[in-house]
Amino acid sequence: MIRTNTAFLDFILVNQDHYPEGSVQELSIKKGQQLIRQRSSVNAVSIVKEGIAKCFLYQEDGTDFILEFFGPGEVVGEIEMLNNEMSFAAVEAITPITVLRISRDWFNELLTNDPVFNHYVLKLLAGKVKYKATRFSFAQTHTVEQTLKKMLIDMPDLLEVISKKDLVSYLGITERSLNRTLKSLKDNGQI
Amino acid sequence: MIRTNTAFLDFILVNQDHYPEGSVQELSIKKGQQLIRQRSSVNAVSIVKEGIAKCFLYQEDGTDFILEFFGPGEVVGEIEMLNNEMSFAAVEAITPITVLRISRDWFNELLTNDPVFNHYVLKLLAGKVKYKATRFSFAQTHTVEQTLKKMLIDMPDLLEVISKKDLVSYLGITERSLNRTLKSLKDNGQI
DNA sequence: GAAAGTAAAGGACATTTGTCCCAGCTGCAG
DNA sequence: CTGCAGCTGGGACAAATGTCCTTTACTTTC
Numbered sequence: 001m002i003r004t005n006t007a008f009l010d011f012i013l014v015n016q017d018h019y020p021e022g023s024v025q026e027l028s029i030k031k032g033q034q035l036i037r038q039r040s041s042v043n044a045v046s047i048v049k050e051g052i053a054k055c056f057l058y059q060e061d062g063t064d065f066i067l068e069f070f071g072p073g074e075v076v077g078e079i080e081m082l083n084n085e086m087s088f089a090a091v092e093a094i095t096p097i098t099v100l101r102i103s104r105d106w107f108n109e110l111l112t113n114d115p116v117f118n119h120y121v122l123k124l125l126a127g128k129v130k131y132k133a134t135r136f137s138f139a140q141t142h143t144v145e146q147t148l149k150k151m152l153i154d155m156p157d158l159l160e161v162i163s164k165k166d167l168v169s170y171l172g173i174t175e176r177s178l179n180r181t182l183k184s185l186k187d188n189g190q191i
Numbered sequence: 192m193i194r195t196n197t198a199f200l201d202f203i204l205v206n207q208d209h210y211p212e213g214s215v216q217e218l219s220i221k222k223g224q225q226l227i228r229q230r231s232s233v234n235a236v237s238i239v240k241e242g243i244a245k246c247f248l249y250q251e252d253g254t255d256f257i258l259e260f261f262g263p264g265e266v267v268g269e270i271e272m273l274n275n276e277m278s279f280a281a282v283e284a285i286t287p288i289t290v291l292r293i294s295r296d297w298f299n300e301l302l303t304n305d306p307v308f309n310h311y312v313l314k315l316l317a318g319k320v321k322y323k324a325t326r327f328s329f330a331q332t333h334t335v336e337q338t339l340k341k342m343l344i345d346m347p348d349l350l351e352v353i354s355k356k357d358l359v360s361y362l363g364i365t366e367r368s369l370n371r372t373l374k375s376l377k378d379n380g381q382i
Numbered sequence: 383g384a385a386a387g388t389a390a391a392g393g394a395c396a397t398t399t400g401t402c403c404c405a406g407c408t409g410c411a412g
Numbered sequence: 413c414t415g416c417a418g419c420t421g422g423g424a425c426a427a428a429t430g431t432c433c434t435t436t437a438c439t440t441t442c
């Protein structure tokens with residue numbers, strides 16, 4: 001559930017030496033800082049090098065809905081760049097993170113002239129589509145208890161890594177429901 | 192909610208004359224026939240030319256979950272092609288449809304050597320990501336009544352175009368819930 | 383046109399999730 | 413130590429949705 005793409009990260013790390021000065025910058029971002037704000041213009045693509053960020057939508061009612069947790073190798077901003085649009089989601093560090101920031105121009109340059117880079121971007125987008133499809137399909141047709149149980153099997157240290165508030169936003173439920181479900185799983189010895 | 196991509200369809204229609212013999216085939220598919228089966232290998236990318244298809248996942252419990260309705264210009268099979276994987280979803284005609292079927296080899300050829308084609312594919316993938324993100328975020332944080340009301344505003348003839356069964360699968364609810372919600376909207380004069 | 387069979391709609395109750403609020407804990411100021 | 417602010421978990425009830433089954437309407441057949 002925390003997504004990674006180490007193959008792509010390695011590819012960039014290996015190749016960035018040949019990229020022009022300033023085309024790729026390494027940035028450190030503190031926990032809680034936003035890498036991309038919702039409805040802002042995006043002029044760079046960033047790759048998470050270390051740490052975890054959340055990608056989420058503000059809802060009109062004040063709650064957030066988390067689309068994905070991005071770990072090492074995951075890419076943010078590419079969708080806005082491709083569509084030449086304002087960001088439709090926000091991205092915020094939930095641990096201290098470092099990112100590799102590729103300038104708009106160099107991203108487009110690589111996309112056009114480096115077939116390997118281009119293919120990585122295609123695959124990464126396909127991966128995002130598939131991830132969302134399977135995740136939401138499961139969530140939509142299962143109870144919170146079933147979903148949470150599955151998540152805990154996939155990632156036993158979930159509750160140490162992700163705050164309850166973020167978990168609630170990821171599941172699209174209330175804190176009350178999360179607490180209730182957690183208690184019920186504990187009472188049944190499933191956790 | 193029925194997605195289309197006429198720019199891409201036009202692009203293919205205009206250019207296909209220059210493509211090699213057999214690289215693009217036009218096929219007619221009857222209502223109810225499957226264009227792609229779930230967990231099957233995919234060896235062509237298809238573009239809907241006319242009609243509507245549904246893209247859905249079978250769930251273990253026997254219910255379907257519809258990810259998208261594809262209208263003219265929408266593309267199926269590209270994700271599997273890019274990842275070189277079995278299909279993770281099924282695609283089935285819900286009206287009679289015609290599609291342009293691009294062979295695996297020619298799709299890869301165009302992707303590599305036609306920058307305009309390549310860019311269309313990138314944008315189309317980005318569009319699928321964004322569509323899923325906003326749709327599921329809304330669905331997850333609103334009631335069925337709110338979601339349905341929004342859909343009916345966006346598409347007043349929804350119920351004539353999409354069967355109740357499909358609507359139920361799209362919303363991830365039961366028929367009983369859909370009927371109840373529809374009745375409640377009618378009783379309140381909202382429909 | 384009546385009887386029988388089938389599909390769609392809806393009533394009654396169960397389960398899941400949300401809302402509201404209170405009790406108990408923690409930390410800090412005085 | 414005392415008392416209060418703020419956070420966390422949970423109780424009680426409300427709303428939303430699912431399950432099961434009955435009723436209604438619509439076909440088909442004779």
